[in-house]
Amino acid sequence: MAEIYDAVIIGGGHNGLTCAAYLARAGRKVLVLERRHILGGAAVSEQIYPGFTYTVCSYVVSLLRPEIIRDLELPRHGLQILPLDSSFVPMENGDHLALWSDPATTRAELQRHSKRDADAYPEFNQMMYKMGFAVKPILGMVPPNPLSPGVDDVRRLVELGRHAKGLDARTFQQLTKLMTMSATDFLDEWFECDVLKALTAINGIIGTMLGPRSPGTAYVMLHHFMGELDGAFTVWGFQKGGTGAVSNAIAGAARQHGAVLRCNAPVAQVIVRNGQAVGVALENGEEIHARTVVSGLDPRQTFLKLLDSRQLPSEFETAINNFKYRGSSGKVNLALDGLPTFPSMPDRALLQGMIEICPSVDFVERAYDDAKYGEFSRRPFLDVLIPSTIDPTLAPPGKHVMSIFVQYAPYKLNGGWNAQQRDAFGDAVVNTLEEFAPGIKKLILHRQVLSPWDLEQDFGLAEGNIFHGELTLDQIFFLRPTAGWAKFRTPIRNYYQCGSGTHPGGGITGGPGRLAAMEILRSGK
């Protein structure tokens, strides 16, 4: 008789690992199956080029839930998040905008651009902080189902109502605006300085197929303001060793609690008998039996690839088919022979923070225009980080690695993605960077280009969407992935979902993994 696991988890991404760690911690016998040779999913660090460690896909950490850090004792397993405390935007006229962790320095810099905005900026941050504080309880909550509420749903809805009642009228008004407006419209109410608006608005577009002037992006901006490190909100950090080290820390916790983690074990199918999941079949034919099967993959793979579609109610299947991915971004990783020079950079210390190629709102909106009609941006928005300036162990002394998140690169590219298109896309990125950092091309020792198509092929992200589905208002909370199925359950008994396609969504939060584990444990599995 083969071993029967309490839970087998498909996908060793950070949420699958988190779910495994929580289940194992509760005494369950858990097995994680990862298709690749390495754990972490989209949170992996790999030496693609010898001596240089790339944080291949995801690159910063901010939303990782503090309760997960504590419950799983992640610092003991290697979690070390270093603060990123500046943002630098080179402008097309040779000027720049720099925001520092020190408010006085930031204020002096903003005054150069606009005395009004220098006053408005701390107030704006305070308002967003307040909004984040107002919305945050939702992140740690299993979404109630308002459509056909059960006892627990009613309890949670009352809880939410009470929380909302505690918000003052102004907060409520701002919240409504955030839920409906575009990032740019919302920011127009606060600032006059265009580059400051561009820099703030990018938080609203990352991971979506929307431009800074598209309605709904204001809310996404808030999602990125809910980050929390050490009790301080909106703080971004870089994990020592790259985001793969976050995955490894969670994996370490899972192993310590007895979970078995297997790599090179691609799952072909979930075995369903009498409407009930009983295990999985691997691509090599091996069958593994389990009382519960949990998928950390995105909804498309969870339901449409791993299951025979006849097993799903047709209405549900339609809803999953309609779930929007629309991957809009790519990633370029560079090995550099030395540090680049940005002529507009006033202080080299800014190389240790975020470098944003978003010189104006128009620049970003134009980049989106290309994508709307099926082209990658000729001059894309770039979210650049040089991790080796923060963690010197990532590259040989004096050499560097650069992580470039690129938007826009539509999944549905005219003519489709191929090697030539990928190279052309990589060239567009490097050429755009060269405009602002002349000479960087000569420093490039190695270049890794990941188009949305590559993200789907290599990392299993449907349509290359980094969040397992867009984080737009119609696809969050009790609607993620679809109404009635936001509580990590599925129409198949004993089959659960724990990926970023469930609440609270994408980013390295661990939230879906933890909440799914809690639901599984609550149902006595």
Next chain:
Amino acid sequence: MPRPTPFYSRTAALCESHSWQEWSGFLSANMYELHHLREYYAIRTAAALIDISPLYKYLVHGPDALKLLNRVMTRDIARCAVGQVLYTPWCDERGSIIDDGTVTQLAPGRYRVTAADPSLRWFQDNATGLQVQVEDISDSLAALALQGPLAGEILQQLAGPAIAQLKYFRHAAAVIAGMKVSVTRTGYTGDLGYELWADPADAERLWDALMAAGQPRLLRAAGQLALDMVRIEAGLLLVAVDFISSKKTVFDVQKSTPYELGLGWTVMLDKGNFVGRAALAAERERGAAWATVGLDVQWESLEQIYKRYGMPIHLPETAWSNAVPVFSDDIQIGRATSGTWSPLLKKYVVLARIQPQYAKPGTRVSMEATVEAQRHMTEARVTALPFYNPPHKRA
């Protein structure tokens, strides 16, 4: 007016914050940038350079040097071989701690002693009848701590592998950029680290050589604020904060013994007579009145208190050092002497002195926490020290 240390021209140039404090009569940087966190992370994840020149340094030599040291120190200095370093406290006749420091046997019968407070008279007074010289060499030695996981790589580049591979608490003479430097594998951070002792005339060149070699590994100067956080993580006590030197107070209630401070392992009662031995032997017999422990302040508990005010949790960004009461149920069982949020461990860590019956790791206690000027009790768990003890510290 505090004096500059031999590294002042370099530290002053870097000290953008203009934030200094007085340390044994010298100017010592609190933080170099406007925020200390990068310096903290440098110590824990890369490497940092800390000017520790204000430490008091003594040279003890002569035929009876060992006799003197073994008379004064609680540890058995006979076990300190040439090239070895020992950490040790020293006490008064009643077993109350005066100070602590390191003893290094530089050459046969030649020892260097470091101290936080002036100790010349104490050492000399205890040398009556002995053939030994005690010299204050504080001003003739500039001192730097090179600390952090990458400290070894930086030192290897400058001084060669033999120095970088120096074992924990060992000493060696090195040559760095043509300068003679005495190197000990010691520090006050609980991390991999070295302390470099050099001629003040070489100080600036030594600083420059280290900074140049360390630059690719993100070596940066670190000040007192960062140091104070890491020493709490490492469970290292600070004189005048976590305990008071028996020379600095006339009130018994303010004095402490090594046993009370968790330093019982440094008291070698069987090594022969030494200052304070009889009192310490009696204390060991009856048991210490206090135990020094770590407290892990429970996030959820503190968060609940802030929630009552409609506020998110607030955590101390720098180490605090104003003692607060610690309770078990409603009975006060001791005091917390210093604490900090540990960004690395993601824990609120505190050093405390409590009644020994509560010292078992895991014991639930509560600590006073003031929120919006109102007193509350936050839950904490007793923890063994140190909080942070990476393998590379001793490797």
